[in-house]
Amino acid sequence: MxxxxxxxxxxxxxxxxxxxxxxxxxxxxxxxxxxxxxxxxxxxxxxxxxxxxxxxxxxxxxxxxxEGEASPVVAVADRVEDNAFGALSDWLLSFKRLPVERYPAAADAARVHDALFGQGLGFLRLRAADEWQEAETRIRILMEKGFDVVIANLGGKPFLDELIFAHTAYGEALGITKPRPASDxxxxxxxxxxxxxxxxxxxxxxxxxxxxxxxxxxxxxxxxxxxxxxxxxxxxxxxxxxxxxxxxxxxxxxxxxxxxx
Known part of the structure; x- marks a missing residue:
């Protein structure tokens, strides 16, 4: 040989x-x-x-x-979604503080806020995939209960648009709503x-x-x-x-x- x-x-x-x-x-x-x-x-x-x-x-x-959820793309998407939920919560809280007898819309804001954030924003500190699911649940409630219309009527459509944008991007970054590139x-x-x-x-x-x-x-x-x-x-x-x-x-x-x- x-x-x-x-x-x-x-x-x-x-x-x-x-x-x-x-x-x-x-x-x-x-x-x-x-x-x-x-x-x-x-x-x-x-x-x-x-x-x-x-x-x-x-x-x-x-x-x-x-394989990892803690990639830079996921981390950025996480912060964007956290900010979107925080902004919507703060905006609704501001309406909620107005006297209802002079500003009837304050009651609508309070109803939406209590339904979505009655338990606070602690879900934003969960593991990434679990946080996304908690956010998804709240967005479904928002749509099914017609809260999106209430928010829009109160002038909060920009907050709603940002929330939907952020949540969509977060789901894609995690590979939940859109397959992400995998190593062959x-x-x-x-x-x-x-x-x-x-x-x-x-x-x-x-x-x-x-x-x-x-x-x-x-x-x-x-x-x-x-x-x-x-x-x-x-x-x-x-x-x-x-x-x-x-x-x-x-x-x-x-x-x-x-x-x-």
Missing amino acids: SRSFSPTQLVVLPRMTAVSTARLLAELLETASREPGLPIAIAADRNTLAVTHETLQVELGKRVFA PHSLGKAQGEALDALRSYVLRVAAHVRENDPATAALAERLLAPLAAWKSRRPKNRRSVPAKEAARGKAPEEAVVAGE
Whole structure:
């Protein structure tokens, strides 16, 4: 059987998740940035590594947005809805304080306020999805009881319009009323795979730069690959680390492990 000299076969990396892969690449790129005047070949592979790292970061960002409610988009939508409910409540309270005998509309405002906010605004401090549902319940009551007409007749249509706008945006941000972008596991896996391929090529390029009669090249390789050598991983025991210089000589695939415990 012919022997393969592909980076995948020559460089055995520790087992990593997509998150740990991104973190390792960030460390390697930061280390390389401290080396002025990198050899052209190494710099080219470093640039490829940076591109794949950015792609992986983007895919990880999609996953975080899809899984977490506390994304920046949700947080902004939450504040907008909180403000809309608070503004409507304050406006109705202002009407409610007027003497009913001189301002009959104050009774209508009081009726709407008590129905919607009789228990206060505490629901705005609930977990995001629960808050949205409590808000949805109040808006349904508002519409079913005809309170929207009452509010409009009192001159509060801008408050009502803002509330509907804010609530719609909040539901979309949470993915309740409109599906939000989700991370495609295949896209994330592909991005990690490409990042690992770039990492293997980078390791080989750095190792190939080492010259027997030039200690400075070995020192450069050691510095550039230090984050990988120090990486903590749960790889099988009895795997031994091989110096970059030995990897450059063409060690057997199973021996070309550049990462240590």
